[in-house]
Amino acid sequence: MGLDVEANGLAALSGTFLLLTTGTVVLRFVARYKQKGQVWMDDYTMALAWVGFVGLAALSFFGISRGFLGYAMPRDRALVQAVALTQARALISFDVLTAMTFGMTKLSAVFFYRRIFCFGPRRDVFDYVTVVFVLLVSAWTVTFIVVPLNLCGPLKSIEWDIHHAAQCDHYAYFKGISVSDFVLDVAVLVLPLPKIWSLNMTTVRKIAVSCVFLIALVGLGASTARLVIMMQLIRKGRAGNAKDTYQGNTQIVYYAILEAAFNIVAINGPSLWYLVAGVPPERVLHSIRSIISLGSGHRPDSSKSSVERTTCDAAPGHKLDDTDSSPSSPVKNGVETYAMADLSAVTSAKGGQGVIVVDREFRREVEQRHQHL
Incomplete structure (x- = not known):
């Protein structure tokens, strides 16, 4: 068994990245304060992303403490049913916070692009494209916040009943959010590149500026890993995962936390320049x-x-x-x-x-x- 299905692995991941993401977000606002810079939409959305991540980490610790994350599923069906409702509500809450965290992180990146490239009274194509991306990511976020609450019927997911589990189409939801999340990550990552390469700069400088924005590739790597794991679980289907649903749920939680953490740290990376190199x-x-x-x-x-x-x-x-x-x-x-x-x-x-x-x-x-x- 790997770390992605063990309680120790999940706890270590959540605890480590909870500290790391908190540190990078704090440094971001400390840098704004010391430089007397304006706190703008990219900062606010990043703060919301961090709040969502704190919720994800808290739910992972809660699941470990209740025994339905990081452990093998008990063979005694009575024990499974005893925590079924608590487990379902925790995982539905986790899905909602996952969509919120992913969405706010993407919005923070797009608003950061607008902070740099969209200024002055004149509007260009990139200005309009980023507005479209803001609307698209916002719609994606709202959609995947609402969907988990209605998987078992209109607003019935919170009162989930283990006897009606077959009515909840979790696998279609997993496929939809995983694929669309990966596609949006790629789109947001490459969004500023055409603008950068259209500038009147030398090729070396274009490459250097592009590399600054491509730091988020680490987040895309985590998104790719999560997509692969989700596709494996979907391919197994309900029958294949029924032997140990706890293991599958632990993997879902593990890779969602991994992707969210990498994205937050990568986008907050420039905040470290002020303290490490003295370059605001x-x-x-x-x-x-x-x-x-x-x-x-x-x-x-x-x-x-x-x-x-x-x-x-x-x-x-x-x-x-x-x-x-x-x-x-x-x-x-x-x-x-x-x-x-x-x-x-x-x-x-x-x-x-x-x-x-x-x-x-x-x-x-x-x-x-x-x-x-």
């Missing part, structure tokens, strides 16, 4: 925003460059980097001054009134300021 995630965010803004300034249909727009928006006596970089900032498509150091040296750029003249001296001054940061 917002600095990387500003740099990517600046690249996007500068890239849009070179489009043929642009009447002014991004730098020109920033100059016009800056009030007299204020620095260009005084504007708030949050999604709610009134000046959202400005270029942060320190990020200008990423630009190649420009010999000369002449313009009329209200236009910045950029030369090597300006770049040298910005580089000096960047070093002080």
Whole structure:
């Protein structure tokens, strides 16, 4: 028997990742506080995902304590029936929290993409696509929260009766949530890649930025493992799993916790940069925003460059980097001054009134300021 069907394995997994996910979520908000960054939708949805994960871990410990998770099913049918109702309610609650946790984690990732790529009054295709993804993931989450409550009939699942177990089509539900969850994970993972590769950057930088977003591959690996296990259980069917339903339920709980934990940790990974390397995630965010803004300034249909727009928006006596970089900032498509150091040296750029003249001296001054940061 493997760790995924043993009480010790399930308890170790739940306890370890409960501490790890809690730590990464706390670090995320500590980083926001220290950097005076705005708490936005990606943070709120991540907090909800963590609440859901705490519920998943608590239910796993509860199942272990009551003996229906992590142990072999008793041969005495009276013992099985004694905990049947408690087991059913716990597993239905687990299914509801699984959908909530998975959904909130996906929404946090999509809102993080919007925090970086969707700013300013101008809307592009990526802006609309992410809105569609928000609606799609929200609908998916609500659907798979409601379905477990109605598997045995409208709102009858909570009053589940072991004598009517055949009326509850759990296997169709398992197949539906497992396959759709995997497909959504892949879609959310690759969502920002076309946007990144359309930016005016070198190939090396595109690969580097893509790798930052592909950290979530660890979560996709857990999602794949969970899909494989679920398909095996579905292939066995009710008759094949009837010999020991406790073992199958333990595997379902084990891999759901594994996937949820990996996704939460992966998405919160950038929060560790501030404490480990002293590099705030917002600095990387500003740099990517600046690249996007500068890239849009070179489009043929642009009447002014991004730098020109920033100059016009800056009030007299204020620095260009005084504007708030949050999604709610009134000046959202400005270029942060320190990020200008990423630009190649420009010999000369002449313009009329209200236009910045950029030369090597300006770049040298910005580089000096960047070093002080």
